[in-house]
Amino acid sequence: MARAYQDRPEDRSDSHLSERRQRSLARVRRLARWLDSSVYVPFLRTRVGLDAAIGLLPVVGDFAGVVLSALSVGEAVRLRAPRPVVGRMLRNLGIDFVIGLVPVVGDLADIYWKATTRNLRELENWLDQPPERPRARWPQAVMLGGGVLLAAGLSWWLVDATL
Template identity: 45%
Template sequence: MNLIEKERLRKRLERLAWLTDSSIPVPGLNARVGIDPLIGLLPWFGDAIGALLSSYIVAVAARLGAPKSVLMKMGFNVAVDAIIGVVPGVGDLFDLGWKANQRNVRLLEYYIERPHQAVVTSRLFLAFLTLLLVGTVIGIGFLGFWLVRWLWLAVSGHGSW
């Protein structure tokens, strides 16, 4: 793929991100939303369409050569938008600030301008996210253990810990 094609794809992604995230002014709020929250008004089906549009941006980023760490960070942005977007009302309000598609286009542009720094920051983000998830699982495990132990002692009549 030559430089002109890459630039044309990047511009197409910018337009798509603007359309989905910021093309519609919100009167009285000095904010903008895109068609994503409007599409999201269709329960489940609308959120799936929004996730597909967002996934297109990630797919084009892969085609442009973005590394796995950058693509995974982009995927995280899409996942957060899709998961919270499923919650009626809350997801639409969330779209006012999150703007996953514009985040992902900026991330791709950052990778194109500063590839090494983009990879490093994406890897650090993924490492932090992994530690957070592992810590959460361990915390839930400990909480479950203490809850079962407390219930066992309460039911068996052995009183204190």
């Protein structure tokens, strides 16, 4: 899945984008590289990043990974991405968080799911479309984001209460 992004040339032509959008896209690209693909692991034949490393810490690591990955969603909202794009990005984060909570399986899933890279592709695909009147619906985006954070906090509380 993440290979499709890695095979893309780094010198993509973003000249059709405004300077503000180019800077936002560059921030999300850096974030995706650091969180999902900063180090090559030969025996796994893939690249891993900070998300997989901090995901090794039970619950806290997964929560921190989701918070860091949520920065990509924040950039999409700042760029006024349409609700379906923001929704798909939040779905990617939710899947990453929920699967990451499962011991061992979640750690392996963190290596291959790469939510921030998926969100980068969503953002790039939206920005590559011909411009139309983009609008983000802040209340829905805030509610969806709040729901992800609420689920994260609730799961943290449940794990803490059982220990």
